Amino acid sequence: MYNLGQLLEKTATRFPNKIAFKCLDDSISYADLNHKANQLAHHLIKSGLSKGDRVAIYMNRCLDTAVAVYGILKAGGAFVAFDSFLPTKRTTAIMKDCGIAHLVTVPSQSRKVKKISEEAPFLKSIIGLVDKTNSKAIEWDTIFSKSLENYKAPRIIEQDLAMILYTSGSTGVPKGIMHSHYSLLSLAKLEADLHESRSSDIIGNFAPLHFDQSLFGYFSGPLVGATTVIFPDSYVKLAASLSTLVAKERITIWFSVPLILIQVLLHGDIENKDFSALRWVRFGGEVFPVKQLRALMQKWPHVKFINSYGPSEVARCTYNILEEPPKTDDPIPLGTVWGNTEYKILDTANNEVKTGEPGELVVRSATRMIGYWNNNQLTEKSFYRVEVASGYDHIYYRTGDLVHENEKNELMFLGRVDRQIKLRGFRIELDEIEATLIKHELVREAAVVVTINDGETKELEAVVRPVENAEISSKDLIFFCGELIPPYAVPKKVTIMSDFPRTGTGKIDRNKITELIESNSHI
């Protein structure tokens, strides 16, 4: 087995009638999923899709996502999942960047998709849109009524492109992380090993498709013939309903950002619900505050907890199984690297540091991305090459994360080498927000910082120095950002200043700005 289409086929042969994916009252068996994915693949190929072509998935969390993912992969295409909360301008810019010709959606997204369709004349077809006036629209029923008689599956090898995942780029242009069938299949296997997962498992999938945590439910689940339960957006965001549904579905493996677990701990009324089926809780994407982690672990003593870490460029690379609730409030170690992965910790001159000293974590792994789409320069910058022999390099990915190794050989997270941050699980480049603010014609300089209010709530705040005599309000600038960058990256507050605090060399002193904002002084 060397591609993701085979993964599904193999499981569909072993467990044809088993439920592959479930979303509330809708479910689909492995045989059915395989058949429908073939119908979509057949249609895409007949519509002119060539191997390696990128296809957009524009859906909320729903059952059709599974058909879309596997259909695109089986056609030899690569899927690009879109966040429906992104501003239209950014969505169409990404589509243009990776040359999207086909978009797969569901009727509930019609309003936004119609708008995208107007602004994206390069789209050739829109599958799943119900719109009689749009000649590009093709309904799902049409696809599912097609015969597979003349269907010929393309040859797909493991190096072929499977997915592009777009993330915030520091220059203001989103970057597309390319993963192959090989890297995603490697990830599926490693995650199945980690949980010793089996066909009786029921996986809780809380992440949307454009967030790489979802790869666990979409690929590792089907690898072992488990059932993946897709939690709809409304359930993920309303904790009382979420915990009820987790208990009702008898979820055995939970993987999410800490925020969702914290919401369930605080507002999910978990004492009165039955979580006896739960075997594993894995969390990742950002730091889990120790106090809340301890409280949750004490409520669920029968569950094994794992801290999972890794940038999207390698999906995941370390794990830390917590045997018991943390005794102190010290940060939780990232753990050790998992299978098929090696690492080094480098100083700024690319020399390996002595054990215990801080440095940048670089990772060589089967789950490493191919590179960034259409950006060779950025790809090479993110790689650390060790020449073994002329023409043969070991390639490590530079995580940009500062770590050190403790006495138990566990990696401890110390911070970033750049200005990337994690806020409520979202990966954000502060430089991108500044670059966006400066695009406004009345803005001369901008600085964006993370402030911590009432001791724990992190917020993005910006200060802006406008051109002289400019009439511009904080609200205008927030609106301006909202049209260009994702909602979670838009500063909560923008303060207009005639000048910034500066360091001795005249650079903007961002630490001072943070202090000023946090102390609520008048600036």
Add this chain to the structure above:
Amino acid sequence: MKDKIIEYIKEELSIEPLEDIYVDEDLLGNGIVDSMGMMRLIDFIEKESGTPIPQEDMTVDNFMTIEHIMDYLSQKK
């Protein structure tokens, strides 16, 4: 009350300008408001209706669509 809620969503919460909202539309699922927006909406409804909304009532059954919200509020009275 219904009109006030629709107005508030359109003016304050919607991610992008909206012409109209259907009362049976999944507010979170269809990407009309995000999770922070939902919390602000619940605050707004508490203030406008004078009805306190306890944590355990913040469920999909009560807040998925404008219709659900109206049903919930009429039961609370």
